[in-house]
Amino acid sequence: MHYTGPVYRHPLEANTPILEITYGCSWNKCVFCNMYHGVKFGASPMEHIEEDLQELASVYPSNLRKITVANGDPFALSTKRLLEISDLIREYFPKISVISCQTSIRNIMHKKQEELDQLYEAMYDDLYIGIESGCDDVLKQLNKGYTAKQAYETLEKLQNSKMKYISLLMGGAGGKKYRDAHVRDTAKLLSTYPPKMISIITTGIATGTKLAEMRDNGEFVQLTEREIIEDEIRLIEELDVPGQVYFFGHHQNNVARVSGHLKNKEALVDGFRKKLNELELSKPEILDIALTREYL
Numbered sequence: 001m002h003y004t005g006p007v008y009r010h011p012l013e014a015n016t017p018i019l020e021i022t023y024g025c026s027w028n029k030c031v032f033c034n035m036y037h038g039v040k041f042g043a044s045p046m047e048h049i050e051e052d053l054q055e056l057a058s059v060y061p062s063n064l065r066k067i068t069v070a071n072g073d074p075f076a077l078s079t080k081r082l083l084e085i086s087d088l089i090r091e092y093f094p095k096i097s098v099i100s101c102q103t104s105i106r107n108i109m110h111k112k113q114e115e116l117d118q119l120y121e122a123m124y125d126d127l128y129i130g131i132e133s134g135c136d137d138v139l140k141q142l143n144k145g146y147t148a149k150q151a152y153e154t155l156e157k158l159q160n161s162k163m164k165y166i167s168l169l170m171g172g173a174g175g176k177k178y179r180d181a182h183v184r185d186t187a188k189l190l191s192t193y194p195p196k197m198i199s200i201i202t203t204g205i206a207t208g209t210k211l212a213e214m215r216d217n218g219e220f221v222q223l224t225e226r227e228i229i230e231d232e233i234r235l236i237e238e239l240d241v242p243g244q245v246y247f248f249g250h251h252q253n254n255v256a257r258v259s260g261h262l263k264n265k266e267a268l269v270d271g272f273r274k275k276l277n278e279l280e281l282s283k284p285e286i287l288d289i290a291l292t293r294e295y296l
């Protein structure tokens, strides 16, 4: 397989095969992210994609239903190119019904409604979007490359196209300064355009990132573990989304790992409160500090 640099998929996609169609990230400037440092962004040649499909077809059954196209942001490709790739995928796996990928608002926002409609028809779906926050100040602080207004406009187009998305959020991304606004505005964005799933990841500060510099010079003040858990509870309470939306809180960065459908909001909130109480008894020393996390 032609895998270039780090290849990532969400833990819940562990059984989904990965096909590289781009490598690196076309933005590569989010202050917290070092995933593709040193990897120059590029589009995989069609010959490489076809060779990899041949290899996947020798391992996976021809009735494969789902595939993930990688790496950081395949939607940086033109719609024409993405449609050519989906045609090629279906030559090898005719029963494919979902072509999933990681992507960012920054790349989807340049696509017109008709293009997103075409992509949905071509089986692109279950987009893992690094939403991180619904708060403009936080997006700016993280240097995500788009505004909250653009996130609203983009998710509206996505919803019109019927393409589903999974919202990746960064717990504590507002730091002390934007703590309240981060939770409030994120709940508002997700309640307006409900995702299929919300996956929350406590903000890590990797060595060598701009965010590490911002922490060291006092520009970004991290939340404590207690505050992170309290904010997860508040986010769940403020979300107004359909009950089938799944809240995935089991990322390795999270101290309190609680997951479940949002129809059981009270159970989720109870789960977090229980974890907080357990930590008060078993590891009280970690609750009022910010733990070091090297992973995003």
Ligand code: SF4
Residues within 6 Å of the ligand: 025, 026, 027, 028, 029, 030, 033, 034, 035, 036, 072, 104, 130
């Ligand atoms: S978080 Fe996503 S969009 Fe930002 S630099 Fe990393 S891979 Fe690129």
